[in-house]
Every structure is written in structure tokens, then in C-alpha cells.
Amino acid sequence: MLEYGEIDPPSPRAGELLVDVAAAGVNYIDTYHREGVYPKELPFVLGQEGAGTVAATGAEVTGFAPGDRVAWMSGPTSYAEQAVIRADTAVRVPDGISDETAAAALLQGVTAHYLVVSTYPVKPGDTVLIHAAAGGTGSLIVQFAKAKGARVIATVSTVDKEKPARAAGADEVIRYTEVDFAEETRRLTNGRGVEAVYDGVGRTTFDGSLASLARRGMLVLFGASSGPVPPVDPQRLRMAGSVYLTRPTTGHYADTPEELRWRAGEVFEAINSGALSVRIGGRYPLAEAARAHDDLQSRRTTGKLLLIPG
Secondary structure, eight states, rough: OOOOOOOOOOOOOTEEEEEEEEEEOOHHHHHHHHSSSOOOOOOOOOOOEEEEEEEEOOOOOSSSSSOOEEEEEEOTTTSEEEEEEEEEGGOOOTTTHHHHHHHHHHHHHHHHHHHIIISSOTTTTEEESSSSTTTTTHHHHHHHHHTOOOOOEEEEEGGGGHHHHHHHHHHHEEEETTSHHHHHHHHTTTTTTEEEESSSSSTTHHHHHTTTTTEEEEEEOOTTTTTTOOOOOOOHHHHHTEEEEEEOHHHSOOOOOHHHHHHHHHHHHHHHHHOOOOOEEEEEEEEHHHHHHHHHHTHHHHHHEEEEEO
């Protein structure tokens, strides 16, 4: 039950920033919080990600001042006109990048960065399979993987989503609603399979993802937009070719201010250089957060969705 209304203005405590929110990112984790998949104490304000201008600083804050532009991806109350965030989770937005681009890029950009750079480090000559490649995260994973020299096989659900997947750099695009993507992946790799599958879909793709791997390949399960995957017998990994299964989460790959700012810095640098393109698929008034969630979960969108306060 999402309700739009007035609350008391927040104020920063020690180590915190009060930010005027210019844009809040809409992410699948927000729908998990709303549905109770990841329980939170009620009532609460949704939203992990956003960008805006520092309005005030709490005690003991160094490195930030009112007027600075910042972005964040672990602020618990971003669906609002103002949000309080911890200063050690804030990232300075560089010149040349708008607040909307920063809000659209940070969480999904850092996610794509750690998946391709750290979870399964893509190497030149690798072939990887990326699901939901027309989505916000998927399109960024495609771009990072291509920059590392990989051949990218992408999956999308409709013919309309094939174009943005190819624009992101996918070499092959499979419409998984029309063919068995695992069989098609095997065909495209001459029966060998892929070195890694990046799967943010979960329940409906898991079996096919496992079947798409080459021997000793890695299934990187980083989300569950179609629902959680049921318990898995480890013997399946042996039978699939001594493959690896990992379930990474962003907090474990950006768990210090230094690591977060390193990854965010590389994302912003790639955007400023033109090497990384961020596609904003929809802008919604803050009051229409429910419609944004519905559109996201109905897979009617491509690119990143934003909520715009004011």
C-alpha cells in the first residue's frame, strides 16, 4: 500500500547530509521492500537511490557542504522531496553529469561494474549471456562486458526490446519468449556454452541459465524479477559441468566508502567519456510511484525509471 502525503521535514544528525532530492531511482529492490520480500519496519519511506543538492550537514561531516551535488544508492528514504543520507555513503556528482543521469546510473552502474569487474571478471574472448538486456542494469552490463572484450549474447522478451539491446552492444539477441534461449545459446556457441551468465530474472530463467554454461562456467544470479529461485541441489552444479553459482549483493561489493567511490568514479568517468550510455526509460512525478512500480514489474519499460519530486 503506497500512500503519497506529507511527513515532518527530516533533519540530519551527526555524520549525515540533508539533501534536496532532484531525482530518485526506481529499482527492483524497492518492489521487494514494498511487497515484504525484504521486510522493513512499517511505516517507511521507499527508495534506495537518488541525486540532489546538499541542503544542510550534520555534525562531524567533512568533505561536503551545502550546495554540493551528490548521489547515493543506500539512502533508505529517497522517494521524497528531501532525504537524509549518511555522508559516508554519498558520492560527489562530477561536472558534466546531470542529477537525473547520476540518479539513473549509480546503483545499476555500480552493480554492472562489480558484476563484470569482480564477481566474474570478464576477459577478452569470453562469451557471456546477459538476461533482460534492454533493462537499466542489463544494458549497462552489456556495455561493460563489451568494453572488456567479450562476445555478448543477450535475451529480451519482445521485438521492441531487441533494438536497445543491440544499441548497447549485444552481438546476438535472443527473444526468449519465442525460442528456448539455452538451446539457442548452445547453437550460437557451437555447443560449448558461455563462460558466464548474468541473471537478474531468477525463477523463470534459472534452469536455462544453468544449461547455457560451458564447463566450469559461472552463473551469476544477482536478482529475481520473476520471483525467487527454489532451493538448488548442489549436485546440479556437477552435472552441469562443474559450474559455479554465486548470489552477489551490492553491499558486499561496495562495503567501504573507498570501494563505493572507486566503482562510482569509474562509472561516472565512463559516462563522461562517452564509453557508457545511460538510458532513462521513464520519468514519473513522485505522486505516481505506484504506476512506476507497476510499469517496472509488468516489463513494459526499457532503461531506468526515475521519480521526480516537486
